[in-house]
Amino acid sequence: MKIGVLALQGAVAEHIRSLEAAGAEAVAVKRVEQLDELQGLVIPGGESTTIGRLMRKYGFMEAIADFSAQGKPLFGTCAGLIVLADEIEGQEDAHLRLMDMTVARNAFGRQQESFETDLSVKGIDEPVRAVFIRAPLIKKVGSTVDVLSTYRDEIVTARQGHLLAVSYHPELTDDHRLHAYFVDMVKEAAASKA
Amino acid sequence: METGTSRVKRGMAEMQKGGVIMDVMSAEQAKVAEAAGATAVMALERVPSEIRAAGGVARMADPTIVEEVMKVVSIPVMAKARIGHYVEAKVLESMGVDYIDESEVLTPADEVFHISKHEFTIPFVCGAKDLGEALRRIQEGAAMLRTKGEPGTGNIVEAVRHLRLINGQIRKIQGLSKDELYHEAKLLGVAYDLLLNVHETGKLPVVNFAAGGVATPSDAALMMHLGADGVFVGSGIFTSENPEKFARAIVEATTHYQDYKLIAEVSKNLGAAMKGIEISKLNSSERMQDRGI
Numbered sequence: 001m002k003i004g005v006l007a008l009q010g011a012v013a014e015h016i017r018s019l020e021a022a023g024a025e026a027v028a029v030k031r032v033e034q035l036d037e038l039q040g041l042v043i044p045g046g047e048s049t050t051i052g053r054l055m056r057k058y059g060f061m062e063a064i065a066d067f068s069a070q071g072k073p074l075f076g077t078c079a080g081l082i083v084l085a086d087e088i089e090g091q092e093d094a095h096l097r098l099m100d101m102t103v104a105r106n107a108f109g110r111q112q113e114s115f116e117t118d119l120s121v122k123g124i125d126e127p128v129r130a131v132f133i134r135a136p137l138i139k140k141v142g143s144t145v146d147v148l149s150t151y152r153d154e155i156v157t158a159r160q161g162h163l164l165a166v167s168y169h170p171e172l173t174d175d176h177r178l179h180a181y182f183v184d185m186v187k188e189a190a191a192s193k194a
Numbered sequence: 195m196e197t198g199t200s201r202v203k204r205g206m207a208e209m210q211k212g213g214v215i216m217d218v219m220s221a222e223q224a225k226v227a228e229a230a231g232a233t234a235v236m237a238l239e240r241v242p243s244e245i246r247a248a249g250g251v252a253r254m255a256d257p258t259i260v261e262e263v264m265k266v267v268s269i270p271v272m273a274k275a276r277i278g279h280y281v282e283a284k285v286l287e288s289m290g291v292d293y294i295d296e297s298e299v300l301t302p303a304d305e306v307f308h309i310s311k312h313e314f315t316i317p318f319v320c321g322a323k324d325l326g327e328a329l330r331r332i333q334e335g336a337a338m339l340r341t342k343g344e345p346g347t348g349n350i351v352e353a354v355r356h357l358r359l360i361n362g363q364i365r366k367i368q369g370l371s372k373d374e375l376y377h378e379a380k381l382l383g384v385a386y387d388l389l390l391n392v393h394e395t396g397k398l399p400v401v402n403f404a405a406g407g408v409a410t411p412s413d414a415a416l417m418m419h420l421g422a423d424g425v426f427v428g429s430g431i432f433t434s435e436n437p438e439k440f441a442r443a444i445v446e447a448t449t450h451y452q453d454y455k456l457i458a459e460v461s462k463n464l465g466a467a468m469k470g471i472e473i474s475k476l477n478s479s480e481r482m483q484d485r486g487i
Contacts (some may be wrong), residue, residue, distance in 0.1 A: 009212040111292035114202045117195045166354040
């Protein structure tokens with residue numbers, strides 16, 4: 001099973017390391033042709049404005065929409081969560097518009113307010129260490145979206161079928177359980193198609 | 195809940211990887227940089243080539259410029275403090291900038307001591323031209339590094355020298371035995387534990403960007419090819435004829451640094467690049483890289 005990490009900008013190597021630790025084969029994706037051989041895709045943290053611009057420039061908007069339409073799982077972390085969202089607060093243009101949620105960018109403030117904390121996530125036994133860096137929040141979700149965790153009553157982890165989104169950075173820790181959770185989603189999706 | 199941890203500071207730099215951080219001198223330029231795909235902007239009063247031309251003492255920018263830039267962009271905003279100038283750094287922190295560059299581009303405030311960067315919630319980036327400098331800055335609390343290069347020259351040769359040297363030294367450290375490491379730590383003037391970490395991992399514990407002389411999309415791609423995690427572009431963009439196009443070209447060449455056809459495409463009709471300065475024509479007092487070792 002092969003999972004890609006969108007490698008236009010951001011923390012790519014860390015996701016590859018975490019996916020491999022969770023038992024998957026992982027590759028950096030720079031071209032749309034590479035998507036054909038993948039069963040799942042991670043959209044990493046980085047700057048969402050940069051990633052969004054490069055996605056448009058190199059045909060990833062349509063290609064990832066197709067990928068998702070085939071039921072192949074997507075996992076967005078931080079900027080990746082923003083890229084997946086239907087709506088971005090205060091902005092007319094969202095990016096992929098795949099996940100039924102409204103997000104707020106830099107919702108905690110500037111870098112000074114970045115932090116780490118222990119966070120309970122539905123479906124994972126013990127709390128994970130969550131690193132929030134100029135992080136976004138999920139302000140509103142549709143009825144088919146499962147809220148998997150909240151921090152101070154705000155949504156920070158959500159799943160809608162084959163789409164998973166977190167506002168923090170599991171790839172910056174040595175705890176690979178969220179990546180394992182995603183690898184399981186990819187396995188299930190692949191099995192249901194076979 | 196903890197703020198200002200080493201993971202939060204270094205992680206912020208990890209999110210900049212594969213990106214381009216651009217020097218800007220106004221809110222207007224910051225907007226152009228953001229739209230072109232910059233991952234962060236460095237708010238300055240003057241770009242390095244102008245600092246070089248103007249001479250005199252270069253200091254932290256007027257807070258008004260930094261504030262105006264912070265108001266108009268949603269990407270991170272960095273600003274420079276003089277080497278060893280604790281108060282300039284505290285002033286920038288109080289304004290809420292996202293990253294402080296303790297920079298040799300400004301005139302040093304202290305010829306011996308750098309700022310103790312552990313005392314700040316805000317992360318710091320520092321320049322280095324060899325592994326000793328790199329690890330000493332990390333020891334003082336830097337969460338991100340960049341090559342010093344030779345700022346404001348439009349000449350990539352020094353940045354190439356520094357990155358090759360650091361990477362060559364890392365390979366050498368990997369091959370040393372434990373007893374040789376103690377001696378090497380003494381020669382480099384760094385803590386043994388930090389050197390041991392490099393020996394075991396084969397890399398620096400923080401992100402290392404290229405800076406100081408990047409003038410074209412090919413320059414940016416060359417630095418990525420040599421192993422830089424990303425690129426700072428100072429004087430190159432907003433002194434060029436078409437900053438917007440130039441900025442987009444550098445961003446794309448950095449992402450696709452191994453796609454030479456694409457680099458050819460984005461390099462077309464960019465107008466004249468910086469004239470540039472031959473390094474041997476600088477006298478020793480003009481060499482910014484020799485500040486703050």
